[in-house]
Amino acid sequence: MLFSGKEVILYCRTAHRSYIAAQILIDAGWEGKLYNMVGGITAWKAAGLPTVKGFGFGS
Template sequence: MAERGGLLHPEVEDYTPNQAQDEVARGAVLIDVREQHEWDNGRMPCAQLIPMGQIPSRIDDLPRDRKIIFTCRTGNRSGTIKDYMIDEHGYTDVHNLLGGIVAWQLDGLPVVK
């Protein structure tokens, strides 16, 4: 997979938590790439879980006709997945949630268990 943190494609806009929430309200898909045990400890109510290691085998679960925002704990794994989707699968409308769920919580956005 690509370089850590999504550094290979700086031309692709990444989102702050509030921007990501707005994009989801407009129809974007939010994919959490953390592991199940991390998800179980708290998740964004609008997110779907596909752990990072499962992304290659679940490409068909990811839409090509909608914006996808990847998230994780701090934005490193999700940035790597963003680059992987661009480089290996030709996705163009994929983005990283800067700071992940940590930043989401710091911005006071909802988390459910």
């Protein structure tokens, strides 16, 4: 795997799809640490934490 052995934070809107993605990576033999952002970006924004628009994939 391209980034296997690295630490990766997975997130989506509500943390459901990122949880599924984490399970897929684990089942495929991921060797690094995986973090699923609880509550997703929705909870992140609700907590008043910073975001950046127009940066990265999908912008």
